Structure formats: structure tokens, C-alpha cells
Amino acid sequence: MYKDDFVRQLNTKGGDRHQNVLQLDFTLIFILFALCMTGLFVLYSASEQSLYYVKRQATFMLIGFAGMLIVAQFPVRFWERWASLFYGSALIALVAVLFFGIEAKGATRWLNLGFSRFQPSEMAKIAVPMMVSAYLSRRIIPPKLKHVAGALLIVAIPAFLIIQQPDLGTSILVFASGFFVLFLAGLRKRYVAGAFIGSLAAAPLLWIYVMRDYQKQRVLTLLSPEDDKFGAGWNIIQSTTAIGSGGLSGKGWTEGTQSQLNFLPESHTDFIIAVLAEEFGLLGVIGLCGIYLLLIGYCMMIAKNAQSQFAQLLAASTSLTFFIYMFVNMSMVSGLLPVVGVPLPLVSYGGSAIVTLFFGFGILMAISSEPKRIGTWR
């Protein structure tokens, strides 16, 4: 049946399922456009007012946008059907990166494809929630213990492989994205509580067995940045200074002294929120959070109205993962969490993250464009 659907879809280009030739969600596109424009606007100031980064970022956004439109044209069932293949490819890529990866800054995260470089952990960010959604949507809800175990295994393998790179931040995010699917699928409260307590218990184990010295250092730095003012503490001292000195309405676009005079490190990538906070103040931060919440809220609506359990789980978990990126980034820059390399989604400079995010929104757009079958579940 799936196969038939797929073939029909290919042959008819969805003509019998959809009123439109193209699967488009203009509300989603509009919100994304607003977010991207805001991002470029801040990026221009954060990159010493050079158009170089802005142009490259805009190019990535256009590529991502095109990718999103293409992804949106595939029916949701296509992804459900081929989730395991996608997931399997991601695992192979993650294993390959450990052996053939390109090393940079003490971590091996990239695969060289000849024509382009490629980060398998980005693939995992999409593949893991997709696989868990597909796995659980065929199981009863709430999931039984063995299915929970199965889902956890699906999550744990890529998470483990990513830790080996090492990239603790991404690993935790990948793990979280899989866990969100479990949670949304009705994971029993006692398991949720157990996971919460378990993660607390796992912290010391992580500290002793998993975390590397530089990762431990980041946690210690968070607790007392003044101990090493010009070393490990520098980033966090400068970013909180940038944020704090912005005040209510900020110093004005391109007028932020912390960012323009290079006191703020990584100002165009991971720490870009500090530039926004310095130049546009608390009002700017609230405004950006507003756009994010609007986007996430709209995606949750898409999830709620989705036509299959798979679609619901995938849409909702993608939204929550998106939120977690934003939350972790804004927390680490403001000194609430240790510095882990998580960019601010669609605002921080960085091509692969943008393409991955647009890929996710492409699936969400596909879900939102599916015809409504009122009153039925599947």
C-alpha cells in the first residue's frame, strides 16, 4: 500500500491528493523569512559590517529554502517508509567519520565527499527523531517497556558515535530529540521521572568517564568565570558584559562596543545573541524570542493537526528540538549553561546547520500540506 501510494505520488505529482501542484505553507514561509531576515540583519553587524558573511549566509539560506521546497513535495509516508534507510545511512556516515573524518580543532566531525564537506551528525539530527517516530508510530501508545528500550537503543547508537568525535553538545541534542518523540508518544510518567532522575545520576558518571578535560573546564568556568579572566572565562565574561551593557533598548545597530571592538568572541557564530542583546537590548531579545515562539507554536499546531501518528510525533519533536537549540544557545551565552557548541538556529552563521534546519522545516511543510481527513486517525 505504501509502495502504491509512493508510485502514484510520483506518477501524478500529487494531483489527486492535493489541490496545489506545489506543497507550500505560506505562513511557515513568512515566519521563516522574518527569522532569516532578522538573522542576516544581526549577522551584518556581528561580522564587522562586512557583507562577506551576510552573502554566504544568504546563499546557504537560499539553498536551504530550495531544499525545504523539494523536501516538502515528498509525501509524509515517503519519510515514514524510508526512515530506517535514512537512519541506517546516518549510522554508516557516523562510523565512517570516525575512520575517514577530517580533523579540525581537536575534533573529527567532517566527511570529505570530494565536492563538498559533510557533517554526519547534522544528518543524525533529522534521522534520529524520524526513526524513533516511525518505530513508535507502529507500536501501541503509550509505548511498552520493550518498545521504550528499542527506541532508546535507536537513540543511543548515534549519540554514542557522536560522543566519540567528540561532540558532547550535539550528542546530547540528538539524544534529546529522540527522547522528545518518546515523551510525545506518551511515555509513562514514571519513566519520565525515571529518566529525569537517571540523567541526574548519570551526571557524575558522565563527569568521570565521558567528559574530556576541556569539557569539564567549561562547566567549571560557568561556575566561576573570574578564575581565569583572560583564558577560559574570557568568553563568558565578555558575552555577559555585552548582554548586560545593552540594557533595555540597546546601543543601536552596529554600535555595540563589545562586539564591534572584538571583545566578544565568536560574535558571528555561537555568540551572536550577545550582539543582538547588546545592540537591541532586552526589547530585541524579547522580539527574537517572540519570532521563535511564533514559529514553534505554529509548528506545534501543524503537529496537532497532522494526519498520522508518525507525522504528529515527527512534527512535534522537530519543533521541540528547534526550541532546545534556541534555549541551549541563549542559556550558554548568558552564562546559565556551560559553553557547548550549539548555534542560535537560523541566526548564527553556519551553512550546514541552516541546511539541516530547512530540511526539517521541509518535512513540517509536507505535513502541514497534507489533505485533512477530518475525524479519522490514520
Add this chain to the structure above:
Amino acid sequence: MKYDNAISDPRKDQNIFNMRVLASTFILLGLTSVILFRYYDLQINRHLDYVTNSNKNRIHIRTVAPTRGLIFDRKGQLVADNKPSFTLNIIPESTEDLDALIAQLNGFLSISKKDLARFSKRVKRSNRFDPVPLKYNLTEQERAILAVNRHILAGTEVSAQLLRHYPQRELLTHTLGYVGRINDREIRKINPEQYRGTDFIGKIGLEKHYEHMLLGEVGKEQVETDARGRVMRVIGKKDPVAGKDLTLHIDSELQRVAIDALKGERGALVAIDVKTGGVLSMVSTPSYDPNLFTSGISQKQYDKLIQSPDRPLFNRALRGQYPPGSTVKPLFGLIGLQYDIFDMDYTISDPGYFFMEGIKRPWRDHNSDQGGHGNGVDLAEAIIESCDVFFYTIGVKMGIDLLSEQSAKFGLGGITGIDLPGEKYGIMPSKDWKKNKRRQGWFDGDTINMSIGQGFMLTTPLQLAVMSARIASRGVPLIPQLVKSINGKEVKPQLADTIIDYDDQYWDYVHQSMVDVVHSKKGTARGISKGLSYKLAGKTGTAQVISINEKEKYDSSKIAKNKWDHALFVAFAPADNPQIALGLIVENGEHGSRTAAPIARKVIDSYLSSYNTTPELPVTSVTTSEGI
């Protein structure tokens, strides 16, 4: 429970999912609140703290060195100015390999071990973004080499600063002094805020005495820097205030005449403007070039100066203390007249010896082997011919107390108050002085020795000049001053806190006697009278360096030159309207008359000839002939 085994119950599943979405939404909103509260706390509650931090980050105070005040002589000739000097600095942060860079630089311009040692010491102390000096005083050629190779010398910079320069070199050294780098001892005394822009401070001489005026006020620039310490822009600034310019009473030409006249001798000369107390010339020979000290003198050069037996670093004019010899005779005679110890008709007979009751040993006159000055020697003759026995006689009559008290009014035995640091007091002995210093009572014999300027008495050349100026001005107690005006504003003549109220007839008498020292046939300084177009009043002096045994006779051919007598001369001119007064000494010059007096004449000649042809100075037309 009912549906536990069912594949699924869509409605129930939907409910569970909806509940979870709702729960997620709450968690999500909760976490967003946490973030927003954090940003609210940073941006609103702690805003001002962070504004302060952010300003501390970017705003720095940079100091701008003021220009040190210039010094001119009385004719406007520059005697201390500031010349640009170039320094090679290295900014450690901007270099890739510091050692390799220094090795490379060493190939272009040799860097001394001393420079290297100082550099590595300072590199450790300073911020890595700050330039650290490697080599001072780059030559034009070195600067050109550095400029050409700039592209391969990343992290180097050449900075310019003003360095003190003394264009007259050794001519005014002992008066001007010099500036040098602030040392550890000085750094504790100064206010570091005032010296933030400069490394230099006046070490001796006028440069030290007027340091507070010459220094100027440091300028400040509030600059915005980036994280690497590079200056992006100037936010605010307070311009430096240049130090005040000084104009001296000193006349460089006169100074040149004096130094040339003293050439080859160890000696000192101080000439004072009788009307103002302004110091026209102040010379101590041998001298040295003060420019050696401004940029750091080499050990070799310093050793040469300090080991020279002629002691060039020693300022004889201010700090040399010599027995004044007969130069004090006019003063002592004047005191005796004023205090009625004897009168103008008083005479003695001089057999060449003076005996005091109860003491076997006689005091000899300088011409005792010719039978002394004979009968009827009055004060005038005693001054003109420098008769010792006359002064032995009146010395005992006057007593130490009177001599000591009155001589002090003429500047002897105390600091004159000149605007220079380190002035010596000399010794004007008194009963108290001997009790304190020698733990002995005062004997009349001490008075006798002192009455011809020997014994315990010591004076500096400056004191002799002051004495002679006060005699010339008939007792106006002007304090000698080097600085004539500050930034164009005249410095008023300063009077010492003393009153010299002597009768005019005694002044006339003593002045005439001193004129006759030069102009009469028997005067000891008659040798310099030839061709004089004005009346020159003077008094010769010869001071013993070693005491000669009673039976021996002083014979210079038998003693080493450094034990020869010192030759002294005090003078003022023109006698009827004194303009210039001076005191001078030539160490081991033997005779005041032959060695010292001609030097005085050259200086006075030069001054009076330029004085009479310089229109800017008021020429006093009232030249009343006192008629003696």
C-alpha cells in the same frame, strides 16, 4: 486498561498526544521565561555594572607628554631645547617569533647587550599589547633601514619622542644641569600622575630647581581600544600644557668669554648684575657636555668623567669652598670703619711681622722679607697693597663676633639663596661654630688668621661674587638669581632679609681703595689697568693650600702644582656706577694679581662693551662722579 492489548485506539492516542503537546508547551514557555528572566536580570537589574565593565574594556586613558619648557639666555639664545628622538619598539603580541625577530633586527642595526637586557626585563613586566622599547636614539640611517624592511618586521614600530638637547653643550652645564631618566629613588618622590607622559626628570642644576615649572602638565586622551589594544578613536582629550619657558640672566657670550679665559685651568667665576642680582655668568671649569646624560651615558664615558683628576662634574662655582684670602680685606676694613674700631686716619707701622701678646710666633706679612709696608699704613694702603699686618691689628680689635655677624650680611658663611640646588654654605667662623665643630674655645689667633681670609674661613666663588656685588651696590642685599623671566613674565629681584646700613663716606672710601688696587701705581692688580676705559674696582687674593712653616719660604718651583696657592679676585665696575660684580678663583693659580685679575678684566670688558651697545637695556645716564 481495556485497550492495553489493542493495536491502537486512535481517540485515546490522540488525547495522550494532545496532553503531551500541552505539557510540552508549558515546559517550553517555562524555559523561555527562565531565559527571559536571565536576560532581564543582566540587562535591567545589573545593567549599570555591565556598562561599567564594558567601558572599562574599551576606554583607556592615554597620556600625552607635555613639551618641556625651553630655556633661553638673556639675549634670547636657546640654551635648552627639545629635539625629536626615535625609538625602536616591539609589540610582543604582534610578533610571530620574538627571538627570531630580534636576531633579524640585530642584522640591520646592532643592538647592544645592555639594550637587550633592559628589553627582556621590560617584556616580562608589560602588557603584551604594549610597545616595549628595544633601541633608543635611532640614527636617520637606521630609521631608513627599518622603513625599507618594514614588511618583514611585523611587530616593530618606530616612535618619536622629544629629547632634551643642550645646543651650547659644555658652556652652561653647571648652571643648567641636565635631565635624565627617572631612577628608582626619584620615582618614590614624584607624583606618578604628573610623570605619566615622560621618562625624564631634571637631575641637577636649573633643570632640577625649576622641574615643576619646566615639566608642564600631562595631557590625557580618552581612547577607545579594541580587544587587541589597538586605538580605534579618541573620545575625549585634555591637551597637554607645555612647561614654562625660562629666560636667564646669563649671557652666553659672556659665559663663553669666561670659559675661554679660564681655559686649561680648574676654576670658577660668578658675575652678578649689581642692579638686579641677576647672575650674568656662572662658570666652573673644566666642564662637560650635558647631552651625554640625557640619553643615558655609557659606563666608559662616565668613568672618564668621574676619574678625571680635574673633577669636571664638580660645580666649583656653587660647591667649591676655598679660603677667600685677601679678597675679604675691603669688607673687613669697611666693617671696622662703620663700627668705629678705627677711623680713616688710623695708621699702623708694618715691620713685616705682627706679634701678639703672649705668643712667641709672629704672623708674617706676605712681603716680610722686604721689611713689610713700613710706617703710616692706613686702610687704603692696606687694601691697595694688601698689607696683612694692618688687618691682623684691626682684626684683633674688632673681634670675631663683629666680623662674623657683619660678614654674614654680605653673604659669607651662609647660602646665598640662588635658584640652584646644592649650594654650599662655606664657613664664616664664630665662637659658637668653633665650640660645636672643634670643641674648642675661640682664640685671638683664630681671629688674626681669619682677618686675612685664612684660618677656618671658607667661601664659595658665588659667595665672593655676592659679597662684591653688595659692596658695589653699597649694601643692597640682592639675592643672586639665574632666572630673569618665566614665560615672559619678569621675576622681580629678591632682597635678602638683612639690612646693611653703612655710612656713605665709608663706602666711598672703600670703593676708592678698590679702584686704586687696579688703577694706582702700587695697586696689586695694576697689571690689568692698561687701556681700561672705565674705573674697575677690585681686590686680589691668594689663598694657601698648604701651610708653610715659619722658617720656610713659599716657593712654587719646589711644590707640586696641585699644592700651589689658589688665585682669587673680586671686582666690580664701573666703579662710579657699578653694573657688574664678580668673584673668581683659579685653583693653584698662585697669584690673584697675575692669574685671576686678567680673567676678571676680560669678562668685565666684554660685558660692559656689549652693555653699552645693547639698546634694549636701559643705560643709566646719571653717572654721578663721586669724586674720590
